[in-house]
Amino acid sequence: MNSTRFATATDGVAVRYITEDEFPRWKAAVQVGFLRPPADAADRMRHVPYSPGRLLGAFDGDRCVGTARGFPSAITVPGGAVLPADAIANVAVLPTHRRRGLLTRMMRRELAGAAERGEPVAILVAAEAGVYGRFGFGPATRLSGYRIAVPRAGGIRLPEAARRGRVELVDTETAARVGPGVHDAFRRRQPGAVPRPPAWWRTDTGVLRHPLRHTPEPFRAVYRDAGGTPTGLLTYRVEEAWEGGLPASRLVVLDLVTADWTASAALWHHCLSVDWVTTVVADNVAPDDPLPLLLGDPRAARATEVDCDFLWLRILDVPAALTARRYPVPGRVVIEVEDRSGHAAGRFALESPPDGAARCDRADGERADLRLDVSVLGSLYLGGETLARLEAAGLVEELRPGALGRADPLLRTPLRPWCPDGF
Template sequence: MTTELRELGPDGWDEWYETLVAAFNKIPEPPENRAFDRSVTETDRSFGMWDGKELVGTAGTYSFGLSVPGGAIVPAGGLTMVGVLPTHRRRGILRRMIRHHLEDVRQRGEPLSVLTASEPAIYGRFGYGAATQLLSARIDTGRVRLQVPEGAGGIRLRLADPVEALPRCEEVYARRVTERPGMLERRPGWEQVEVLDPPGERNDGSPLQCVLAERGGEVVGYARYAIRREPNAPGVVARSVLLRGLEADDLDAYASLWRFLFDIDLTSSVTVPDRPVDDAWQHLVSDIRQCRVQLRDSLYLRPVEVGAALSARSYAAGVDVVLEVTDGFCPWNEGRWRLTGGTDGASCVRTDGPADLELSVRELGAAYLGGVSLVSLARAGRVRELRGGALTEAATAFSSPVAPWLPHGF
């Protein structure tokens, strides 16, 4: 088989997208989602694989800024829209597309590549590590009380149209990005992902709703939500609040928004998807067992340029270690790197000195945002300590006091 990789032209989007849909078993997307996908597609970073005149594989890249420990925003290429037709799998097409993506990311000077995986088992062999998790919960508000700290007041709540309120909500979101690793600096157009609300996906629920938390006339927090009927449950009270997003500048606004969600009339639960694993509401509830908390993988990350990636973030404690890195897919990362730095910044350069730790680029990707411990990876046999004390030193430095979190997929 002879296949050819070509860049997506300005008139080729529909064929490209239909090929992606076919690769995912022809499960159609709502027209609203399709329109959004088209609006954010970067055609100069999207490409396909052709077998003669047939388009058989698709992939693309988004130009993102990713928050990292220390608050810096680091350029990252977001791998997306990856699909291969069932007739052309296991022929090296995916490998060629990912290689093209990584070479393009490197050429553009982006130290990181990130993705969200429909099949996580695929991407480890290309050097991607699971760097963040998502928390979901189902809170029985009939049995769980919210214990709001004393003095949390001064907040006025106001219902607002989600689309009209979007610019002010985005101001709150933007202030939060540098405070938590793993968040995306939303480029123009991406704010619309927060208010996508296809009627066909409401599952007999309400349209998207929004409540603003204000202090002195300024928006200091927001929550987006919908009300859905509980499946197979009779009665008007058998409804759930589905949280679609919540950000707040401070504890008063945060607690006021959660209290609002708990107290909505004619509802018996709050469904909480896709939140940070350290979300503070878990310490405000009276009974965490009644909240049915679950975790799942979210953002996958791989350093494309090890030196630039490790130099771009700061570290929780002083560190001076030599890392022996293996990277079979991006051989320019292979070898020894000396990482020195601390809370004020870092440097990572090549060295001939003896290695302190041995690991692959996949482990670096998993640990990069501070959500996965190098000690845990070492206990799984994925990191090897060569100098006594180096593992604890590096693990402490790589850690983050705030859990990394990807607020939405791409």
Template sequence: MDTDLHVLSATEWDAWLGCIELAFGGVPISPETREMYAALAEPGRALGHWDGAECVGTAGAYSFRMTVPGGAAVPAAGITMVSVASTHRRQGLLTSMMRRQLDDVRSWGEPLAVLTASEPGIYGRFGYGAATDETSLRIDSSRVRLALPPGTEEVRVRRSSPEEALDACEAVYARVAPARPGTPVRQPGWERVPVNDPESARSGGSPLQCVLAERNGEVTGYVTFHLRPGWDGAVPEGVVAVRDLAALDPASYAALWRFLFGIDLTSVVECHNRPVDDAVLRLVSDVRRCEVRVRDGVYVRLVELGAALEARSYRAPVDVVLRVEDDFCPWNAGRWRLTVDAKGSATCRRTDDAPELALSVNELGAAYLGGVSLTALAAAGLVRELRAGALGEASLAFSTDVRPWCPHGF
């Protein structure tokens, strides 16, 4: 079937968004969320497949900067709103959009493309690798206790409306973002995302609430959450549904969690996206009563391999020749020498030298943020060591102390 693939025009926005609504079940997007998407939209970076006047395929790309190991904020295309109409499946529409999109990202000079996947099996064939994980928690706060670090008693917590606290929360976010790979650096307009609060997204809970942590008059942390009242006969079983939580120091962090555990008429604290190395897992008295579940988070695609590998820092010096397979973006395929000095700075150049590690661009994407080890990938048969010792050297260099994490979708 013939369709027309082209960059979105401003007048096509509503039809384009309608295609996405249908692809994700046909439930209308709330007016508040639609307005937010419209404000964040970058039509010049969005693609649509059209069958006559009907939009049957969509793919967008936000202008992001993402924290990488070492704290640098690297330009990255935030791939979003990818859909194909159910009437036009298996006709090559997705492949053609991915092809055009990665060509465009390369032309924009962005070395990375990143996305969160509605279905994890889709994007591997286009060179994306699962680079971060996220943890969901359902904590029995009636039975689990917290071990509080020194200084917690010095932290004051106070309520504020999410809107009034927005600037203070964003200031905290800006300070914590460089410390964790995978965290997007907020671009103008994105500060509205954490406070977008349509009733349809509350799962029966309260309007969004906010509590700030303060020390010596300075805001040192924040948490936003919904409350979902509940009763089992005469026994209160309310749920605290945490949306965002960030803090500048351990005491402020613990003070916020203590507040959440102590909210009257509740017995559960629930979180749907926390880092897998979240410190709360070391503060709780019984992790078995926290119902920890881990799932895939952000997928990373190296668009310009050399530039991407040079943009991050490394944990240890290394000099290794990589033989990379990349069928979808063949400009990345071949041999690359990655050389990292004692300060963690890297150069990555084409070479004719003998390869020492063999892998695909998917594995490089998975390992790029430091959360997936090359050694683990080799154990799965996805990375091959061609020189004895090369795997251990490269795996150490790529690793990080802090697990990568993306605190919100896009």
């Protein structure tokens, strides 16, 4: 029988950091891996700088067939601490070279580098759910939104505090000026949020053109609190439509970040007050945003079809990560963490005293209360999942009777995590 022999991983594909002259080929490989024309690479990836020692490539001869990029970022954790994080993006292997272990080799290299640099966690936005669990990542935040039928909503209640400030439409220059400060205040209060690099604002406001984001130019509104400080920035477009002579336009929220819920309420009020708009669509709303409760009829806000995990988190240094978080009640639990790669494996005692900061230390000699994989700890860490639910799904093992009931309230959080920013 005739058979076609395809190249295998042993055929000499090298995984290494790229040099600057290889950068254009690397960007073209990202584009092809993401099913986009390689010719668009220079334009689509203008925001990605060449960073020595942070851009991994897989090379078959001189062809770049695999890519991965790590860059320094940070993540806000429950309680408001901001942890350094290794952000991983632009992961792609060409269709001709898939399922031969190239991603595995790049990911091992990237995580080993992050551990060496002392970054306690790594984060990424997963294109598909089946890929990153094996590398110790767990889904840590969710993406979901609302479609609001404006006539059915019966108006929107504007809390008293929101009336003391004002909403104003601004041009892109003003948005570029106030946006970074608003976003910074937002992400410091929101577990799961990450900083926006300066290039994000240059792209969003058209200094760097983004072919998808800028057709047509969106509207922008800023909310200023009673003292005049900008505390919210809303970016939206309106798709104008008429049905039988009646207005039937859709307002699509592209971006809404606020320093507090007062600003959110004021900017949602703006969305629902634009004449000719009968539907407001927001595909990425914080899980604890009060939006539906502000409506006369909360059922006018239906969940959109976008509802899935978003940011994935991988703990590399368990004591550093767990010590940085706050816990709502006092307690103590010893957790046995399994980690195939070894970075986070071991037993750890987490202690939250009645007064003072929590501590997590190695406790290899102690009997463990719970056993879980490091990817499950990644899902628990920001409060996006509860121990009870993970145990019900068979992902947490209770090693001491009653341990689950004692540890569950310890790990809960008052504000569910959210990360509106892809990278």
